Amino acid sequence: MLPTWPPARALHRLGAIGDGPEDDDEERLQHRFLVWMGTFMSLGGVAWAALTVLAGVAWTAIVPLGYVAVTVVNFAVFARTRRFDRARWVQVTASLLLPFLFQTVLGGFAGSGSVMLWALLALIGSLTFSSMRESGRWMVMFLVLTVCAGLADPWVRTTFDHGATEDLRTWMSVLSIGAISTIVFGLTTYVLWTRRSDNLALSAANERVSALVEVLEAQVRRAEQAEHESRQANVAKSNFLANMSHELRTPLNAILGYAELLLEDEPHVELQRIRGAGTHLLELIDDVLDLAKIEAGRMEVVEDVVDLPSVVRGVVATLDPLARKNGNRLSVRIEKQICPVMSDEPKLKKILYNLVGNAAKFTHDGEI
Numbered sequence: 001m002l003p004t005w006p007p008a009r010a011l012h013r014l015g016a017i018g019d020g021p022e023d024d025d026e027e028r029l030q031h032r033f034l035v036w037m038g039t040f041m042s043l044g045g046v047a048w049a050a051l052t053v054l055a056g057v058a059w060t061a062i063v064p065l066g067y068v069a070v071t072v073v074n075f076a077v078f079a080r081t082r083r084f085d086r087a088r089w090v091q092v093t094a095s096l097l098l099p100f101l102f103q104t105v106l107g108g109f110a111g112s113g114s115v116m117l118w119a120l121l122a123l124i125g126s127l128t129f130s131s132m133r134e135s136g137r138w139m140v141m142f143l144v145l146t147v148c149a150g151l152a153d154p155w156v157r158t159t160f161d162h163g164a165t166e167d168l169r170t171w172m173s174v175l176s177i178g179a180i181s182t183i184v185f186g187l188t189t190y191v192l193w194t195r196r197s198d199n200l201a202l203s204a205a206n207e208r209v210s211a212l213v214e215v216l217e218a219q220v221r222r223a224e225q226a227e228h229e230s231r232q233a234n235v236a237k238s239n240f241l242a243n244m245s246h247e248l249r250t251p252l253n254a255i256l257g258y259a260e261l262l263l264e265d266e267p268h269v270e271l272q273r274i275r276g277a278g279t280h281l282l283e284l285i286d287d288v289l290d291l292a293k294i295e296a297g298r299m300e301v302v303e304d305v306v307d308l309p310s311v312v313r314g315v316v317a318t319l320d321p322l323a324r325k326n327g328n329r330l331s332v333r334i335e336k337q338i339c340p341v342m343s344d345e346p347k348l349k350k351i352l353y354n355l356v357g358n359a360a361k362f363t364h365d366g367e368i
Helices: 006-015 025-054 058-081 084-106 115-126 132-159 166-265 269-296 308-325 345-362
Strands: 304-306 341-343
Touching (some): 006 025, 025 058, 025 084, 084 115, 084 132, 115 132, 115 166, 304 345, 308 345, 341 345
16 A cells, blocks of 8 residues: 655655565565665765765765765666665665765764764664574674774874864764654654554455355355255155156056956057057156166166067057157168177167157158
8 A cells, every 4th residue: 555645655666666576565665675775875975975065075975975876776776687685785785884984084983973873774774684693794793893983983083184163063963863863763654554554454354354254154054055955855856756656657557457468368459559658658657766866876777688679679669650640661670690688678678769759759751
C-alpha cells in the first residue's frame, strides 16, 4: 500500500528502484532502507559541502561530494542490475568511511562538529544483511574506526588545523544531530507504518479466509446432505425395482406356464411367439435389476456352454413380427459346424435383442 502524502509516496517509489517481481516483502524493505540511507546521507553531504564553502575550507567539500557521486553511481547500477548484495556492500562501506574521512579533513573530533554521528546510518544500513553476525561485523568495524580516530586525533588536529570557527562547528553539530534524529525517527516511523499496514492487510485477509471457510463448510454440509439423500433415493429405487420385479414375475411366470402347457398339447407358431415374447419381457425385467446391480457394483457374469444357433433362432423368432411390421425381411444364416461357445446366455440374448431390435425398428422395407 502506497503512502498518501506526495513526498512520502515519491520517497517510497525511490526506495523501490531495485525491486524485482520475485522479491518478497522483507527484501523490498531492505532495499528501501539502503536506498533511503544513501539518499539522506547524500543530502547531508550536500549540506556539509555548502557549510565548508561558506567557512572558507571549500577543498574539504570533496569528501562529502565524492560520497554523493559514489551513491548516485551505485544506485544507478543497482536499479539496472538489481544486485542488492553488491549495492549494499558498496553503500554501507562508503557510509561508514565518509564520516571518519570528513572528520579527519575538518581537524578531528573537536573541529568536525559531531560529524561522526553520521556513521550511525551505516550501522542502520548494515541491519539489511541476512544475519546478525554480518551486521555485528560492521559494528566492530565502527568501533575500531572510532578508537583509531581517537588515537589519531592529536596528529589530525595539528595536521588539518584550518582554524574552524565556532559557528562552523556549531552548525555542523546542529546539522548532524538534527538530521540523524530526523532520519532515525523517519525510518522507525516507516517501519512501524509498514508493519501496521501489513497487520491490517493480514487481518483483512484472515477475515476473507474465514468467510471463505464458512462458505466452504456450508457447501460441504450441503454436499453431504445431498449425498445422504442420494443414497436414500438409491436405496428406495433398489427396493422399488426389487418389489416391482417380484410383482411382475408372478403373473408373467403364470402366462409362460400356460403357454408351455398349451404347446405340449398342440404346438403352434403363435404360442411359441407368445412364449418367446413373455420370456423376453421377463429378461427385460431382469435388465432393470441388472442396472441396479451395476450401480451398486454387484454385477456378476456367469459363464456356461451356450448353444449359439438355438439362441439366435429364439431371438429371430421373437423379433420377426417387429421386422415384418416395418416391411423388413429377417434372414439368418448359421454355419452347420459351429461349435458351442462359453458365454453368459441371458446377457448374450440381451445384446442380440438390442442389436436386432434396433435394426428392426429403424429399418423400413429392407433386409436384416
